[in-house]
Every structure is written in C-alpha cells, then in structure tokens.
Amino acid sequence: MDLSPTTLLGPLLTLLSFVALGFIAARRLAVDPRPIATLLVYVIAPLTVFRSLMNGEPTANYLVLTLLLFLLTSAVALTVNHLARRVFGPHEAALLAFSSGTGNTGYFGLPIALILLPPEGVTLYLFCMLGINLYEFTVGFYLSARGQFSVRQSLVKISRLPLLYAFALALLLGALSIRLPAPVMTSLEVFPASYTLLGMMIIGMTLSQVRLNAWDTRFVAACVGLRYLLWPVMMLGVVLILDAVAPLSAELGMALLLLSVVPMASNVVVIAMELGIQPQKGALAVLVSTLLAPLLIPLYLGLMLSLTGLG
Template identity: 65%
Template sequence: MIDPSALMGPLWTLLAFVGLGWIATRRLAIDPRPIATLLIYLIAPMTFFRGLVLGGPTPQFLLFTAALFGLASLIAITVNPIARRFFAPQESALLAFSSGTGNTGYFGLPIAMILLPPEEVALYLFCLLGITLYEFTVGFYLSARGQFSVRESLAKIARLPLIYAFIAALAVSGLGIDPPDALMDSLAVFPATYTLLGMMIIGMTLGRVTIREVDLRFILGCVAVRYGLWPLLALAAVWLLQSMLSLPAELGLALLLLGVVPMAANVVVVAMELGIKPEKGALAVLVTTLAAPLLIPFYLQGLMRLTGL
C-alpha cells in the first residue's frame, strides 16, 4: 500500500514552485513567454534526450511509448469535435489539447521516482515520452488549428526540436554510440530545471490573470476529463494487460500514476507559445494541481485495490 504521507512532501514542493512563479510575476514583473519558449525549444528536448539515452530504448519500452501516444491522440481527436460544440475555437482547441495529456513530467516524474524502483522509472519515462510526443505533434497541431491554418500548424510542428531529440536518441542507442561522460554529466542539470520552470510558469501565468479570465465551464470540462476520464482509462488499461499477461505490480502502478496526475503544465506552455488563452489554461491547471495532494493518494489506493496490485 502507498503511504500518503510519503507523497505530501513532493506534492507540496511542486505547489511551492507554482507559488514562486506567482511571486516572480507579481513582484519582479518577469515575463513568462521567453521561459515557455526555452522549455519547448531547449530544456524539454535536452531532458528527454538524456533520459532516453540513459534508459536504453528496447522494443518493449518503445511499444509503451507508441501505445500512450496513440491513446493520447485518440482521446484528443475524440474530444475536439465535442468541445467545438460548447466553446469558442481557441478554448475548444485548448480543451482538446489538455484532454490528451497530463502533468506526467513536471509533476508525475518526481512522484514516480519515489514510488518505483529505478528500472520501472525508466519504463515510466518511456510511457511519459509517448504522451509528450503527443503534446508536441498531434496536440500541438490541434492547439494551433484554433488560430492557424493547416499549413501554418504543420510548419510550427516541423520546427519543434523534441521530435528530433527523440530521433537522435534512438539513433545513438541503435548505433551503439556511447556519449562522453562529460556530455551526459552536463545534461544532468536539465531534468530539475524542467520540473522547476514547468511548475513556475503556471504561477507566472496566474500572476497575470484577472477575474474575467475565470471560465467555470472550461475549468469543469478540463477537470472532468483529467480526474474523470483518465483514471477510468488507466484502470481499464491495467485490467486489459492483467487479462493478457502477468503484469508486474510496479508496471501497473506506473500506468495508474499516468492516469491520476493533474492537468499538464504544458497546456500553459503551449497556449502561451501559440497565444491561445494561456490564462484560462493556467486557472484550470491550478485547480487540478491544488487538488492533487488530496486526490492522488486517494485515487492510487482505490485503483490499486480494484486491480489487486
């Protein structure tokens, strides 16, 4: 069983990073847009290149990456036309993007490192990668289509370096290239920076929010997908795998964790980069993030009982 107290420290630390971002904007007048650009074009690619090279891609790991990419894309493509019926183009695009992802990286990865042994953390990272690839391909396209043409949206995706970082990491591993220790050591600063700035940017965006940005319908839609649909899908995925093979408890826990994290901070990052209602996205992310310290232990324990883990 999971001891909820073991999660409280990391969860509240991550929320403290959000508070630091709010202070940075309110007191220091820091503009979060350049930080969003840094996250997308530099810090995220470096973080995932390092993680993939160290994790050592295997066919099993890449299968989970493909499965999570497919699931996230399917959810977003399904939610997109439904959202268009109830929201304006920019809000519907943002809701569709958020429906396919969660804060599996900035938020979920530190928790996975507490709950899982190192070898299963590597598997979690490859599952996370599938969702991240969705964010910067299908999800980015759906978000861009709320404001840009098909051609412009595809052009923006082609400029995203995370896709090329993924290909480069696969090439390095596939060719048996051993990167110099000095290089890998220098890249070790990026994961912590990725988490810190990813959470701070939520607070930075909230520091610019006014009362007119509060959209209860949008927030409720995001909460319903993140804490309603995703836990059920994670539960169904574990049940399906249990019926097909002998599923290790750690792998089952990794999959369940993917389903119970709050909304992705990258909702704010991508919305800010594309200029599509980042303040509304930040409010929805904040609500689900504030609920996380209470809901994650509750959800995980309940889902573990239902799956017999």
C-alpha cells in the same frame, strides 16, 4: 507500497511552492513568462527527453509502450477535439483537446514516480511519459495551433519543434550503439530539474496576470473532469485488460495508474502562451487540478491498486 498522504505531502507541497515562487517572481520582479515558455518548448524539453532516452537504453518493448501511449493520448485528444468544437469557441476547444491527451507526467508525476517506484518501474514510467511528450509536440501541438492557425501554418510550426529531432537522434544513436561521453551526459543532468522547476513556476507567472473575468466554470469543469474522471477510469480499464491478456508486472501497472492521476499538464499553459490561445484560462484550470492533486492522488492510487490487485 506506502501511499499515505504524509509520504506524498512533502514532494507535492514542494511542487506547489514552485507555483507560488513563479507568482512572486512575476509580481515582484516583473518576470515575463513568455520567453521562459519558449525556452521550455525549444531547449529544455528536447534536452530532457534526449537525456531520458540515452539513459534508458531503449529496447523494442520500451518503445512499444511509448507508441501505445502516443496512440492512446492522440485518440483521446482527437475525440475530445471533435466534441468540444460543438460546445466551446475555437480557442477553448483547441486548449481542451490538447489538455485531454496529456497530464503533468513530467514536472509533477516524475518526482512522485521516483518515490513510489523501483528503478525498473521508473524506466517504464519514463518511456510511457515519452509517448505522452511525443503526443504533446505533434498531435497535441497541431490541435492547439489549429485553434489559431491554418493547417499549413500548424504543420510548419510542428516541423520546427526540436523535441522531434531530439527524439529521433536519441533513437538513432541507440540503434547504432553509440554512447555519449560521460562528461556530456553529466552536463545534461541539470535539464530535468530545470524542466520541473520552470514548468511549475510558469503556472504561477501566468496566474499573476490573470483577471477575474478569465474564469470560465464550464471550461475548468471540463478540463478537471477529463483529467480526474476520464483518465483514471480509462487507465484502470487498460490495466485490467492487459492483466487479463497476460500477467502484468506491478511496476508497469503502477506506472500506468500513476500517469492517470497526475494533474493537468503545465504544458497546457506553456503551449497556450507560445501559440497565444487563452493562457490565463489554461492556467486557472491547471491550478485547480494541481491543488486537488494532494487529496486525490493517494485516494485514487489506493483504490485502483486495490481493484487491480497490484497493491
């Protein structure tokens, strides 16, 4: 498996160029990122997840991966939320808690997975990613909303998220062995690319509105530390434990390790913008972690593959 910087540099620079494109669009064309954030949350993300599930033909083993990642990310976020409220204000704590349970597994990580993993590995990666998506739009969204809204208001907002219903519908259709017509599935192919493009562009659009007083060193350091210290160590431990219990396939091990080294989720900005909780601070933290990715991803993956014997 080639993890050299030259192999990953092209796709990584492409993703960063989408951020720059969003910045230019907002500055030169006065594009408002808020409607795009709403579009991502309520239309593009649900249809992207629905298509992934319909293409993946979920089995019990795949759904166990989804459930395990959902439980793991939820546990991390709930723990961080409890600790962060002692140190940060309610908005910052909510945003930090949300970001701690997720990463840019879709907009950023999926193109990398398509380069590094065989088809079986990509499928495993997708179902792990779905567990993280499910966390984002349930537990993560609730924790973020609680920084701004009451418990009842937060639950009402979650109940209106179409991603939950798209997830349930795809599982129901799969259980009934119902396949959508080929033209319908073909028409859904545009959404994953739109998901990546707009998800990265929205970081740049938000950064175009950032003022210097939005910089918060403590907050950025906490976000980046959770993403690039806690997650790699935690997932390395998970892979080693799973491999000790039963032989772990190289594809699954690589998928899990890749999930742990992607930068902060662009959805930190999307959710913050949708809920009105410090999107500028979130955008700065996401930008720092994204700029570090071309340096850290090859380094971290090479080291972890060596330690686990999966390389």
